Amino acid sequence: MSKIAIVYSFHTQNTKKAAEMVVKKMGKNHVEKLNVEDTSAEEFMQFDTYILGSATWFEGELPNHWDEFLPSIEERDFSGKNVALFGLADQVNYPDFFGDAIGRLAEFFQVRGAKIIGHYPNKDYSFTESFALRGDKFVGVILDYENQADMAEKRIEEWVKILDKEL
Amino acid sequence: MIKTEVKYGIKTTDKATLEKWYRLMTLGRALDDRAPNYLKQAIGWSYHAPYAGHDGIQLAIGQAFDKNTDHLFPYYRDMLTAISAGLTAEEIILNGISKATDLASAGRHMSNHFAKPEWNIHNVSSATGNHTLHAVGVGRAMSRYNHKGVAISSQGESSVSEGYVYEAINGASREKLPVIFVFQDNGYGISVPKSDQTANAKVADNFRGFKNLEFIYCNGKDVFDSMNAMETAKKYVIENQIPVIVHANCIRIHSHSNSDRHELYRDDYELNYVKEYDPLGKFRRMLLRYERFTEAELLAIEQEIKAVVKDAHKKALAAPDPDPKSIFDFVIPEAIKVEKYPDGIHQLTGEKKKLIEGLNETLKAEFRHNPDTYIWGQDMANKDKGGIFNVSKGMQQEFGVERVFNAPIAEDFILGTANGMSRFNDKIRIVVEGAEFADYFWPAMEQYIDSSHDYWRSNGAFTPNVTIRLASGGYIGGGLYHSQNIEGSLASIPGVRIVYPSFADDAAGLLRSAMRSKGMTLFLEPKALYNDPIAATPIPDDFMVPFGKARVRRTGKDLTIVTYGNTTHMSLEVAEKMQKELGISVEVIDIRSLVPLDEESILKSVKKTGKVLVVHEDKVFGGFGGEIASIITEKAFEFLDAPVKRVGSTYTPVGFNRILEKAILPNADKIFDVAVKLYQY
Ligand SMILES: Cc1cc2nc3c(=O)[nH]c(=O)nc-3n(C[C@H](O)[C@H](O)[C@H](O)COP(=O)(O)O)c2cc1C
Ligand SMILES: Cc1ncc(C[n+]2csc(CCOP(=O)(O)OP(=O)(O)O)c2C)c(N)n1
Secondary structure, eight states: OOOEEEEEOTTOSHHHHHHHHHHHHHTTSOEEEEETTTOOHHHHHTOSEEEEEEEOBTTTBOOHHHHHHGGGGTTOOOTTOEEEEEEEOOTTTOGGGTTHHHHHHHHHHHTTTOEEEOOEEOOSOOOSOOTTEETTEESSEEEOTTTOGGGHHHHHHHHHHHHHHHO | OOOOOOOOOTTTSOHHHHHHHHHHHHHHHHHHHHHHHHHHTTSSOOOOOOOTTOHHHHHHHHHHOOTTTOEEEOOTTOHHHHHHHTOOHHHHHHHHTTOTTOTTTTTOSOTTOOOBGGGTBOOOOSSTTTTHHHHHHHHHHHHHTTOOOOEEEEEESGGGGSHHHHHHHHHHHHHTOOEEEEEEEOSEETTEEGGGTOSSSSGGGGGTTOSSOEEEEEETTOHHHHHHHHHHHHHHHHHHOOOEEEEEEOOOOSOSSTTOOGGGTSOHHHHHHHHHTOHHHHHHHHHHHTTSSOHHHHHHHHHHHHHHHHHHHHHHHHSOOOOGGGGGTTSSOOOOOOSSOTTSOOOOOSOOBOHHHHHHHHHHHHHHHOTTEEEEETTOOBTTBOSTTSTTTTHHHHHOTTTEEEOOSOHHHHHHHHHHHHTTOTTOEEEEEOSSSGGGOGGGHHHHHHHHHHHHHTTTSOOOOEEEEEEEOOSSSOGGGSSOOOHHHHTTSTTOEEEOOOSHHHHHHHHHHHHHSSSEEEEEEEGGGTTOGGGOBOOOTTOOOOTTOOEEEEOOSSEEEEEOTHHHHHHHHHHHHIIIIIOOOEEEEEOOEEETTOHHHHHHHHHHHSOEEEEEEEESTTSHHHHHHHHHHHHHGGGOSSOOEEEEEOSSOOOSSHHHHHHHSOOHHHHHHHHHHHHHO
């Protein structure tokens, strides 16, 4: 069984809420929580599978905590490792950049050899553009607490099932 | 979209560079945070637009700028841009508290408008985005003179809504000019969210359909992304000679300025996250996290900067204040001295030339005389056509398309890029056909006003050397939009010479003076007289008329008519008729130049005749004649034997049907009636 880390910023609101829900739904799988604000490359590299959580900020940007951490692993090789992504986003106020951040994270890890797992169908969302979209699926699950809060738990459940299958 | 070259990163950038950046950013924020104190203590800096939240992109603009090759047009929020480009703390404070030694304007222009003209960091208007046209103009000069450099224009995202910004970018794209347009996007124009400005979230996207234009999007809160973006942009512009838009995502941490209270329209969540996203905080965290600096090293830099600011503060406070007696300095630059024709009068006889020939030949002669002359406008040149009235006929054939060329139908662009091109060096002399008809000059008013300010606002450091030619006036059955006289409205704006000749020789002589002088001249041409034999005169090849010299076109002793433009000829006709039919001797003075005005010649005549009639084609109400009449009553009241009378247009637009036109515009009969009554008073 591979070592799994869920990585996000502990100082967030919705990302943290979602991360806790993901851990709960992962049930028996042991998932270690890492705070992206203060983890190191060495600590990060010990895992085989990552569940990365990120909101999108400022029209398509990664939040600072990710932006500040990524340079520490930019020369690392992620071949043979899995990356699953959950994004926080708002399709009403930011329809042109819906969940872009996880698209950017996916790209970062993919070019460094990682396999993106847990693609999630683009279903029941309404937006104009998203950097997270690959064909008819997102690179991970996108949760919109501003507009579809009541769908979040179900989406996480579905997504965790997909992950379970792929792992 | 251009791919940003990743040159800088937290791990790869050398320590000295990181230290330089950290110093600049720390200094900038120390001043940014301190500026409001000057207002609280009633020292000055009453306008301060804090830049906090724009730190990355502003550092990068300043670093990209090279004072030896580039031109920079910062806006009022660009304090760190200015510091990063090389301004010292003392120079910033001198501007903030409007001292006489402020480099931008000696305290004349509003605070927070930073500049250093000798480095081509330009003093810009407060009219948001108006300098985009100047950047394009200077870009045109760089292109014409094969200069390797860039013009960098910087502004907020909301001001991109201004029509002239679209004109500027259209021109840069059409002419392929080396300009970087930076949009610092903080989401607001004062309290107005950017969604009220335009449909696209990123206003740069509005320009996606423009040809020869590239785009870079960056995180303006991030030092590295911004540095990479600006370096890539500059390199791209120089290599490819086309403009680039850099759209930088920023945040505004504070209120728009000290007169705004952002708590009234931003909630706590937002006020909190903009603080958390402080770009300086991010840069500092990264310097520590990646062990490029120790906490102690950073604290030492911060201490040092405190001392720098304290010292600058002391020096700036001790600097002299502007002298109230200096207010008349640098309104209009000194015109060229006219040695051979000090009164603007010649004795040449012989072959008469039409007014249009006088203009055409003078333009050509001046273009031969000075290789740094340019002319553009609408309908300027296409094969045998040269100018809407053919005034510039043959010029493109002789001087080439680089110097004589058409402009898009965008009057503000025509004038704004003339102002900008002038900034490249002061040898350049530009003539623009400001509009096809004076009637269409109104869209250029924004640039006209701004250009009128430049010399005074920069405390003499910069003046646009531009002659604005406009075909003016009626009597051609042209109706509302081909008959206007605009000098009455424009004469109230200081900073521009205004001339309105009525004879071919004066037109030639004034045009030559305008094209050889520094500063702006509004050159109004009575288009009805272009080909009229009545205005034809002999013209010496080197004729020049000094500004502010009236010409007595007929001497007399019973009554004075003060006039200019089309009505000079009517007044002369009336004078002749009064002499012939009534034995009344009328003096006719053609002022030729409204600004500066030859008061002396007018008053001299009034003292002789005691009766004055002021005649012009423009409306009586609000027309320039009101000014002339007031000067006469103020300065020569005791010499007057009758009230000063005026003849001009009715206070209506000019009608198209000739019956209406005749009822509205002045003519010889109307002048005759008033003149006779005035004589009999
Ligand atoms: C200033 C700002 C910019 C945002 N930009 C985007 C965006 O570009 N795309 C998007 O999908 N959501 C955007 N959002 C929505 C957030 O991603 C969403 O509110 C998310 O739930 C925040 O998660 P957090 O509480 O963990 O930070 C933005 C929110 C804010 C406040
Ligand atoms: C032509 C003009 N119109 C209006 C104003 C008033 N005004 C000053 S700043 C400003 C907002 C500009 O917003 P933006 O361009 O986004 O720049 P920011 O101040 O946000 O940096 C406005 C409307 C002005 N100075 N000039």
